[in-house]
Every structure is written in C-alpha cells, then in structure tokens.
Amino acid sequence: MKIAIVYDSKSGTTEKMAQAVAEGVREAGAEPVLKRATEATPADLEAADGIILGSPGQFGLPSFPLKEFLDQTGQLWMEGKLVGKAGGVFVTNYTLHGGKEQTMLGLITFMLHHGMVVVGLPASAPGNAIRGSYYGASASQATGGPTEEDLAAARALGRRVAEVAGALARARASA
Ligand SMILES: Cc1cc2nc3c(=O)[nH]c(=O)nc-3n(C[C@H](O)[C@H](O)[C@H](O)COP(=O)(O)O)c2cc1C
Numbered sequence: 001m002k003i004a005i006v007y008d009s010k011s012g013t014t015e016k017m018a019q020a021v022a023e024g025v026r027e028a029g030a031e032p033v034l035k036r037a038t039e040a041t042p043a044d045l046e047a048a049d050g051i052i053l054g055s056p057g058q059f060g061l062p063s064f065p066l067k068e069f070l071d072q073t074g075q076l077w078m079e080g081k082l083v084g085k086a087g088g089v090f091v092t093n094y095t096l097h098g099g100k101e102q103t104m105l106g107l108i109t110f111m112l113h114h115g116m117v118v119v120g121l122p123a124s125a126p127g128n129a130i131r132g133s134y135y136g137a138s139a140s141q142a143t144g145g146p147t148e149e150d151l152a153a154a155r156a157l158g159r160r161v162a163e164v165a166g167a168l169a170r171a172r173a174s175a
Pocket of ligand 1: 060
C-alpha cells in the first residue's frame with residue numbers, strides 16, 4: 001500500500017507536517033512516498049493507493065508550485081486514473097485562522113473533481129475535539145507551529161488515509 005504525500009514548502013513549516021503525515025502512514029503499515037510538488041510527477045499519483053496534499057495557505061489558496069503540479073493531471077482526469085483513491089490534505093499558514101479551511105477546501109475540490117474519496121479528521125482524532133480541524137491537519141507559525149499537537153494531528157491524518165486506502169483496496173479485491 002503506497003501513499004503519495006505531495007507538498008510545497010519554502011521555509012520548512014509544511015515540510016515538518018509532511019514528515020509527520022509520513023510517520024502516520026508508516027504507523028498504519030503503509031509506505032509513504034514523500035515528494036515536493038516540484039519533484040512530483042502525475043505518475044507518482046497514479047502509482048499510489050492514496051494521496052495526501054500539503055500546502056502553505058497563501059491568501060486562502062494553495063501555493064503556486066503545488067497548483068502548477070496539480071494542473072499537470074489533466075490526462076489522469078481524462079482516464080479516470082485517480083477515481084476511488086483515498087485522499088487527505090494539510091495546510092500551514094502564519095495566523096491562527098487566515099484562510100486555512102479555505103485552502104484545504106481548494107485541495108479537497110481538486111480531489112473531488114478526480115473522483116477521489118476524501119478523508120478528513122473526526123472530532124475523535126487526537127486533540128480534535130477542541131481544535132475542530134475536520135477538513136485536514138494544520139499548523140500556524142504564529143503560535144510556534146507545528147506544535148506537538150499539530151504533529152499528532154498530521155500523524156493521525158496519515159494513519160487515517162492509509163487505513164481508508166487499505167479498506168478501499170480490500171473492497172475492490174472482493175467485489
Ligand atoms: C504570498 C503569500 C501569501 C500568504 N498568505 C497568508 C495568509 O493569507 N494568511 C496567513 O496566515 N499566512 C499567509 N502566508 C504565510 C504562509 O502561509 C506561512 O508562512 C506558511 O506556513 C509557510 O509555509 P512553509 O514554511 O512550508 O513555506 C502567506 C505567505 C505568502 C508567501
């Protein structure tokens with residue numbers, strides 16, 4: 001079971017979250033394939049059983065390098081190559097709010113257009129009864145993020161996407 005984690009990061013905040021997401025994927029017994037957006041290819045997405053996208057939030061939108069990569073997936077869309085794959089998202093920005101959920105929704109919208117099965121974080125995920133970060137994992141630089149709690153949420157996201165990808169693969173195999 002391979003989970004592609006494709007992220008953009010200039011000053012390292014989103015990269016720390018990406019590494020925690022990868023730990024969570026490993027905890028679930030799957031193999032994380034960690035790539036910067038500038039290094040990833042559409043073939044990396046096609047080869048994965050699940051896909052997790054991470055971006056700095058920039059004015060409520062994903063950053064340009066990640067968007068530029070996502071815009072290379074037209075052929076995958078035409079051939080339905082990502083249909084039924086599990087997906088999840090994570091975002092960092094400076095302020096406590098500052099457009100995090102809007103940025104996550106941008107990445108989730110991409111996944112829905114590709115027919116993916118989007119996995120968020122339930123209130124039962126570590127610390128999430130108070131955080132209420134249901135759309136994915138996130139961190140704020142202004143509060144010293146990623147904090148231990150942010151990293152725990154990122155690990156939970158990685159585990160959850162890997163677990164759902166495994167369940168979907170088993171369902172396909174027995175259909
Ligand atoms: C062009 C630009 C726009 C940004 N817009 C926002 C914003 O709207 N709200 C916010 O809180 N942070 C904003 N930021 C800050 C980044 O989201 C933040 O520094 C992010 O965590 C950087 O991630 P990185 O360390 O992985 O590069 C912006 C940064 C840039 C460069």
